[in-house]
Amino acid sequence: MSAIHYREIEGRGAGFWVLAALLAGLIAAGLTAAWFMEHIGHVITGMTNQVVWGMPHVIAVFLIVAASGALNTASIASVFGKVAYKPLARLSGLLAIALLSGGLLVLVLDLGRPDRLAVAMTHYNFRSIFAWNIFLYTGFLAVTGAYLWVMMERRLNDHTRRVGTAAFLWRLILTTGTGSIFGFLVARQPYDEAIMAPMFILMSFAFGLAILLLVLMSACKATGRPLGDAIVMRLKNLLGVFAAAVLYFLLAFHVTKLYQAEFDGAEAFLLRDGGVYTLLFWGGAVFLGGVLPMLLFWLPQTRRSRAAVVWGSLSVVAGGLALLYDIIVGGQAWPLSIFPGMQVSSSFYDGVVNAYTPSLPECALGLAGCAWAAFVTLFALKLLPFMPQSLADDAVEPPARIAGAGATDAAA
Amino acid sequence: MNEPIDGIDATRRRVLGAAALVALAVAPGVSLIAAADAGQRRAAAARPTRRFGLLIDTTRCKRSCTACVTACSAYNGWSNQGRPIDPQWIRKVEVTEPVSGLSHSVPVMCQHCAAPACVEVCPTGASFKRADGIVLVDRHICIGCRYCMMACPYKARSFVSEDVSGQRPDAPRGKGTVEGCTLCVPRVDAGELPACVEACSRQGGGAMTFGDLNDPRSAIRRALAAYPAVQLRADLQMDPGVRYQGL
Numbered sequence A: 001m002s003a004i005h006y007r008e009i010e011g012r013g014a015g016f017w018v019l020a021a022l023l024a025g026l027i028a029a030g031l032t033a034a035w036f037m038e039h040i041g042h043v044i045t046g047m048t049n050q051v052v053w054g055m056p057h058v059i060a061v062f063l064i065v066a067a068s069g070a071l072n073t074a075s076i077a078s079v080f081g082k083v084a085y086k087p088l089a090r091l092s093g094l095l096a097i098a099l100l101s102g103g104l105l106v107l108v109l110d111l112g113r114p115d116r117l118a119v120a121m122t123h124y125n126f127r128s129i130f131a132w133n134i135f136l137y138t139g140f141l142a143v144t145g146a147y148l149w150v151m152m153e154r155r156l157n158d159h160t161r162r163v164g165t166a167a168f169l170w171r172l173i174l175t176t177g178t179g180s181i182f183g184f185l186v187a188r189q190p191y192d193e194a195i196m197a198p199m200f201i202l203m204s205f206a207f208g209l210a211i212l213l214l215v216l217m218s219a220c221k222a223t224g225r226p227l228g229d230a231i232v233m234r235l236k237n238l239l240g241v242f243a244a245a246v247l248y249f250l251l252a253f254h255v256t257k258l259y260q261a262e263f264d265g266a267e268a269f270l271l272r273d274g275g276v277y278t279l280l281f282w283g284g285a286v287f288l289g290g291v292l293p294m295l296l297f298w299l300p301q302t303r304r305s306r307a308a309v310v311w312g313s314l315s316v317v318a319g320g321l322a323l324l325y326d327i328i329v330g331g332q333a334w335p336l337s338i339f340p341g342m343q344v345s346s347s348f349y350d351g352v353v354n355a356y357t358p359s360l361p362e363c364a365l366g367l368a369g370c371a372w373a374a375f376v377t378l379f380a381l382k383l384l385p386f387m388p389q390s391l392a393d394d395a396v397e398p399p400a401r402i403a404g405a406g407a408t409d410a411a412a
Numbered sequence B: 001m002n003e004p005i006d007g008i009d010a011t012r013r014r015v016l017g018a019a020a021l022v023a024l025a026v027a028p029g030v031s032l033i034a035a036a037d038a039g040q041r042r043a044a045a046a047r048p049t050r051r052f053g054l055l056i057d058t059t060r061c062k063r064s065c066t067a068c069v070t071a072c073s074a075y076n077g078w079s080n081q082g083r084p085i086d087p088q089w090i091r092k093v094e095v096t097e098p099v100s101g102l103s104h105s106v107p108v109m110c111q112h113c114a115a116p117a118c119v120e121v122c123p124t125g126a127s128f129k130r131a132d133g134i135v136l137v138d139r140h141i142c143i144g145c146r147y148c149m150m151a152c153p154y155k156a157r158s159f160v161s162e163d164v165s166g167q168r169p170d171a172p173r174g175k176g177t178v179e180g181c182t183l184c185v186p187r188v189d190a191g192e193l194p195a196c197v198e199a200c201s202r203q204g205g206g207a208m209t210f211g212d213l214n215d216p217r218s219a220i221r222r223a224l225a226a227y228p229a230v231q232l233r234a235d236l237q238m239d240p241g242v243r244y245q246g247l
């Protein structure tokens, strides 16, 4: 088996610095927004006492979920011994760390009192799934860091499998923990379903892989490194399967809910009468997140196209954001049922569908989290050898033997 | 006031002491410390043998009356101008049975549950239940994550989204933290009634009874024994300390 050669990216061209400056600008804008949110108060966001979690949470949860999914490619290589994925293991670990840190940045800066981070780190209520998540997140960064280290330090290579397994198990627990944040909210009808946790795991597989594919393809293109069809088509097929699985879970989730009369109102709202939420569900989560990528990846007309892989991955990302917006914001837009079966009204928005419009500062903060993840990735690629020098078909082991759509190209 | 401090409260005091130090170290601008300290000294008086609760007789509560809301707002120093970000510690909910059209006007505030979801989910322990069942937010260690608001079935908590003015010495509030009905804990500790209960009996319909749910001789227990009462969303099994009659 030929050794894989990794090299830093050059990062000297104008394109690199323009991108870096753009990302830095976005980060600065987000930090400024957070500063205003802390000093003026959350009054400058769209979040209220009715919709208490908004855009920052949508983006933060997306990044955190995607982070654990991004690690998957590495796990497939080191835990399940699939050699073909091995060249991507480092990049996959790096993306996991970058995405998670971006998500945490947004989550922390959205707190009412971000200055009390030290309090959050020193006071734990061990019955709170949220407190457990603090451990899960910091632990994930540590375990993934260690994993990258044993992969990149030749003398420690022997430990890769063991540390990789630890990282894999950790990420499963982490995503379960993130999903449970919502699953535990029994008071809110749109949540309150244990299936949330496994659904989040599948979502993480899809979002993480979509981002990995996008980063991989753009990095190879920008640095002129060869990227063969063998690996791209393989990953693309996997992404299609994950997208289909998310769709299945989404269906199972809503069917379960529809069977329980008590949730009829909430379900009718989200699936039929909810305006923007209904649109985000069908047009975003279902079509963009599931149907369109599957079509792009597997229709005979597009299945060999690289562009289709890019558009399909972008579509998975867009669908994922729509789904999380639907879950997080849509779930709060639907009023709490304090007096089941009764008509209610009050001066505090009881019984009405709650409005929420994200404001500029909170969008800027969310965007800063994404920019941060990209920034970390960009500079890590420049400073350390994360990227294989070549992913051409003959450099990837075992030589191109892949199932499904890409087979013919790969053989050609 | 000279009750022995039970274990829970002693720990809480230590924890709070540390929190105060951290808060002082990381945020020199933190105010509220003196006021909250006063609250802490009193919290030590909470007796675990008692469980405070409220009984609300909705048949005596008129739609037009807002005495409880006004009194709470005046005593605790919050006000609601109708914006979605405004706080509301207690509100009147008009509840109508869709078939018969029979309607009630129901005051809703923190239900002071025995198994409160807000306390369960709070990452830092800022949401806590006193030994006597009163559920509070410790403004020193609340980080403003709002998970408690997501978890509360009663929409009983508000997040402070802007600078506060006109604070009352006994009811510290702070931008970036979460707040809600305290059952007027300083008054209760001083042997008085919560502001809403007092106002209801003076200017309202006398619909509210406050007392110790653990004491069989208390007025609230006798009333509960005489007529059936319900808990809101009893199915969630959080065992609210606020009960409703006539619903």
Ligand code: SF4
Pocket (backbone or CB within 6 Å): B118, B121, B122, B123, B124, B125, B126, B127, B137, B141, B142, B143, B144, B145, B146, B147, B148, B149, B177, B178
């Ligand atoms: S907002 Fe404050 S009281 Fe509520 S869960 Fe978060 S830290 Fe606890």
